[in-house]
Amino acid sequence: xxxxxxxxxxxxxxxxxxxxxxxxxxxxxxxxxxxxxxxxxxxxxxxxxxxxxxxxxxxxxxxxxxxxxxxxxxxxxxxxxxxxxxxxxxxxxxxxxxxxxxxxxxxxxxxxxxxxxxxxxxxxxxxxxxxxxxxxxxxxxxxxxxxxxxxxxxxxxxxxxxxxxxxxxxxx
Amino acid sequence: xxxxxxxxxxxxxxxxxxxxxxxxxxxxxxxxxxxxxxxxxxxxxxxxxxxxxxxxxxxxxxxxxxxxxxxxxxxxxxxxxxxxxxxxxxxxxxxxxxxxxxxxxxxxxxxxxxxxxxxxxxxxxxxxxxxxxxxxxxxxxxxxxxxxxxxxxxxxxxxxxxxxxxxxxxxxxxxxxxxxxxxxxxxxxxxxxxxxxxxxxxxxxxxxxx
Numbered sequence: 001x002x003x004x005x006x007x008x009x010x011x012x013x014x015x016x017x018x019x020x021x022x023x024x025x026x027x028x029x030x031x032x033x034x035x036x037x038x039x040x041x042x043x044x045x046x047x048x049x050x051x052x053x054x055x056x057x058x059x060x061x062x063x064x065x066x067x068x069x070x071x072x073x074x075x076x077x078x079x080x081x082x083x084x085x086x087x088x089x090x091x092x093x094x095x096x097x098x099x100x101x102x103x104x105x106x107x108x109x110x111x112x113x114x115x116x117x118x119x120x121x122x123x124x125x126x127x128x129x130x131x132x133x134x135x136x137x138x139x140x141x142x143x144x145x146x147x148x149x150x151x152x153x154x155x156x157x158x159x160x161x162x163x164x165x166x167x168x169x170x171x172x
Numbered sequence: 173x174x175x176x177x178x179x180x181x182x183x184x185x186x187x188x189x190x191x192x193x194x195x196x197x198x199x200x201x202x203x204x205x206x207x208x209x210x211x212x213x214x215x216x217x218x219x220x221x222x223x224x225x226x227x228x229x230x231x232x233x234x235x236x237x238x239x240x241x242x243x244x245x246x247x248x249x250x251x252x253x254x255x256x257x258x259x260x261x262x263x264x265x266x267x268x269x270x271x272x273x274x275x276x277x278x279x280x281x282x283x284x285x286x287x288x289x290x291x292x293x294x295x296x297x298x299x300x301x302x303x304x305x306x307x308x309x310x311x312x313x314x315x316x317x318x319x320x321x322x323x324x325x326x327x328x329x330x331x332x333x334x335x336x337x338x339x340x341x342x343x344x345x346x347x348x349x350x351x352x353x354x355x356x357x358x359x360x361x362x363x364x365x366x367x368x369x370x371x372x373x374x375x376x377x378x379x380x381x382x
Contacts, residue, residue: 033350093348139314139344172262172316
């Protein structure tokens with residue numbers, strides 16, 4: 001099937017794939033993160049360095065603790081990277097919810113003395129899904145960005161709250 | 173599942189955008205028994221100070237000074253074509269090796285520049301088999317991560333250089349406190365790629381046991 005006409009996975013299908021993956025990881029070094037963990041939430045991410053490429057980050061909880069995440073291709077359901085806690089009582093920091101992203105954008109830009117892009121409330125666009133590409137500002141697909149349009153520019157707020165005026169590449 | 177890994181690697185977060193080298197050094201030094209300094213500044217800052225004092229290059233006058241890669245006199249900068257702007261390292265492979273060996277008091281790490289993904293990964297796994305975490309320069313020359321384990325011998329594995337490999341465990345100083353398992357095909361195709369320019373052009377660079 002042409003990818004452009006292909007539907008993205010449903011939540012049910014994505015979570016089924018995630019449950020199957022968790023069974024495998026429960027017998028690995030990641031067992032602390034995946035044993036008894038259930039898929040809780042999924043986040044759609046667009047690869048902005050590729051054409052029509054999307055993935056889901058599925059998060060897992062044990063009780064109220066978020067303990068693991070996996071990456072699932074949004075079209076073919078192939079499971080990619082897995083990430084998990086290593087200590088029994090560990091917990092992954094939660095992603096900033098989309099509903100809080102705009103407020104956080106203003107908070108972070110006000111905190112940064114070097115921030116030079118003028119932003120006015122009500123005149124900023126928020127991309128409907130998270131975005132990611134490998135860059136200095138985020139080395140891992142588990143930390144994508146909210147992408148805001150400000151005039152003809154974009155600014156990026158990582159899901160852990162770090163703000164960047166651009167995404168760059170270069171030597172380590 | 174069958175896992176091989178170095179026990180007790182403790183993840184640390186890189187304190188600044190350009191501190192991935194010092195952060196991976198901190199993780200490796202800690203697991204190998206080096207104590208953190210008792211007095212400020214932070215250990216990563218002290219490790220970065222070593223880097224800036226021991227890179228042994230000469231920064232070109234027209235190289236950029238950015239938040240991602242702040243200028244220092246011995247900074248090594250490269251450009252792929254003479255018409256390109258310079259792009260500068262924060263922590264070169266060589267200074268990272270020197271840093272580890274200096275703090276460990278022995279030549280335990282070496283820079284290994286490999287021609288392909290299989291060979292580079294085998295070098296990292298050799299290091300892990302010797303009880304030393306490996307360090308990989310990923311996505312060309314973009315980022316340093318600690319490679320502290322691998323998954324092997326399971327269904328769906330791929331055989332190369334005498335190993336049946338399923339995946340690679342990394343500690344990424346830019347991520348959260350966690351271990352990441354990267355499936356082998358993704359590691360080969362997306363994480364490992366050759367350095368685009370300069371001394372290591374066309375090679376995949378890892379730090380492994382000497």
